[in-house]
Amino acid sequence: xxxxxxxxxxxxxxxxxxxxxxxxxxxxxxxxxxxxxxxxxxxxxxxxxxxxxxxxxxxxxxxxxxxxxxxxxxxxxxxxxxxxxxxxxxxxxxxxxxxxxxxxxxxxxxxxxxxxxxxxxxxxxxxxxxxxxxxxxxxxxxxxxxxxxxxxxxxxxxxxxxxxxxxxxxxxxxxxxxxxxxxxxxxxxxxxxxxxxxxxxxxxxxxxxxxxxxxxxxxxxxxxxxxxxxxxxxxxxxxxxxxxxxxxxxxxxxxxxxxxxxxxxxxxxxxxxxxxxxxxxxxxxxxxxxxxxxxxxx
Numbered sequence: 001x002x003x004x005x006x007x008x009x010x011x012x013x014x015x016x017x018x019x020x021x022x023x024x025x026x027x028x029x030x031x032x033x034x035x036x037x038x039x040x041x042x043x044x045x046x047x048x049x050x051x052x053x054x055x056x057x058x059x060x061x062x063x064x065x066x067x068x069x070x071x072x073x074x075x076x077x078x079x080x081x082x083x084x085x086x087x088x089x090x091x092x093x094x095x096x097x098x099x100x101x102x103x104x105x106x107x108x109x110x111x112x113x114x115x116x117x118x119x120x121x122x123x124x125x126x127x128x129x130x131x132x133x134x135x136x137x138x139x140x141x142x143x144x145x146x147x148x149x150x151x152x153x154x155x156x157x158x159x160x161x162x163x164x165x166x167x168x169x170x171x172x173x174x175x176x177x178x179x180x181x182x183x184x185x186x187x188x189x190x191x192x193x194x195x196x197x198x199x200x201x202x203x204x205x206x207x208x209x210x211x212x213x214x215x216x217x218x219x220x221x222x223x224x225x226x227x228x229x230x231x232x233x234x235x236x237x238x239x240x241x242x243x244x245x246x247x248x249x250x251x252x253x254x255x256x257x258x259x260x261x262x263x264x265x266x267x268x269x270x271x272x273x274x275x276x277x278x279x280x281x282x283x284x285x286x287x288x289x290x291x292x293x294x295x296x297x298x
Contacts, residue, residue, distance in 0.1 A: 004049045004083070004205065007104060027107030029160055031145040034058060034098040048088075049203050053114065054081040055167055056100035057130075057138045061092040064127055067256055071127045076135050078128040078171060082120040084199060086256060098135075099142035101164065111161050116192075119171050128174055141166055191237040194219055194230065198246065202253055207267040214250070214273035216242035251287050254280075258296045265292050 007028055011018040014037065019030070034056070058077040063070060066087045071077070076098075081087050083105070108114040118124035130138070145163050148156045197219060201211040213219050219242065220227035231242045238245065250272050257268050269280035284292045 004051050004203065006051045007102065010050070010052065010102060027104045027109055028052070029101065029103040029107050029149070029157065029164075031099065031101040031142060031149055034096060034100060049083060049086045050081065051083050052102050052104045053083070053120065054100055054102045055079070055164065056081070056089070057098045057135060057142065058089065058096065059098040059135055060096040062089055062096065063092055064089040066127055067252060071129075073129050076130045076132065078130045078134070078138065080119040080126040080168075080171065082115065082126075084115075084120070084202070085126070086203070086260065099139065099145075101142070101145060103164065107157075108161060111158075112165075114164075114168075117168050117172065119168055128171060130174075137170070138167060187233045187237050190223065190225065190230065190233045193223055194234060194242070195245075197222055198249055202249070204253055204257060204271045207263055207271060210271055211250075211273045214246065216246070219246075247283070247287065251284070254284060254292065255295065258292055268292065 005013075008018060016032075019028075021028075056077070056079040058073070058079065060076075061072075061074055062077055063072045064077060064079060064087065066079075066081075067085045072092070077089075079087075079089065105114060114120065119126055141163055145160060148159050148163070153159070197213065201213065204211070213222060216227050216231060220230045223230065227242070234240065234242050234245060240248070254268060254272055257263060257271070261268075263271075265280070266277045269277045272280065274280035274283070281291055284290075284295070288295060290298070
């Protein structure tokens with residue numbers, strides 16, 4: 001797996017010049033047609049993380065590698081990509097079309113926390129198979145984006161932010177109905193601080209990198225609260241214990257590294273905070289019922 005790709009790298013992988021405004025923008029946004037990147041115009045883009053967000057409507061048969069999973073779509077795909085998760089997608093037909101937009105987190109500065117939406121959450125749904133009717137609805141939104149970005153309207157970027165959120169909310173409505181919990185502001189604040197602290201330790205991009213906080217006590221100390229209170233709060237807001245949330249995220253990173261790097265098992269164990277390789281093996285086998293080596297070979 002290569003180093004995290006930034007927005008400059010994205011433009012270098014395309015036939016588009018780097019916009020001069022990119023150097024002085026607080027946040028960046030742009031929108032494209034997939035047709036211009038497929039067929040003879042396609043350039044291979046490696047499986048890795050990006051430091052920007054991307055929302056794609058892909059029309060045609062394609063395969064998406066997202067985190068440790070692979071999704072193959074016969075028709076249409078809606079893909080939400082965030083800086084948290086590595087991904088790529090490959091066309092399985094020459095007649096691929098669609099749209100995508102890219103934007104940085106700074107683009108939504110003072111306009112809400114885009115990373116908090118479940119479609120951009122590492123544990124949420126980020127890849128959807130969508131119908132032809134859905135494609136028509138999303139295409140209309142992208143048409144508005146193209147029109148707006150090429151306009152001289154003074155507040156066009158506010159309109160573009162609204163159009164991005166329109167896609168996000170339409171996708172969230174595709175989720176099965178879930179019970180909505182009401183939590184106190186204090187509980188949500190602690191939960192968000194914990195999740196941010198947990199996520200800040202990733203991605204692991206080289207064998208010299210190591211996570212610093214791995215136990216509930218580590219996180220409680222950083223948040224200056226009692227570990228029992230942290231556990232109670234997270235159970236209330238996420239329905240999972242502190243240990244379960246940590247284990248889930250560490251396991252996800254382990255699967256990504258095993259699948260997309262050639263690091264040996266001891267190097268992976270060290271990076272993920274395990275002092276002994278056997279401890280990592282036992283942890284992995286407990287959750288997936290196979291060893292890291294078996295997972296990699298499968």
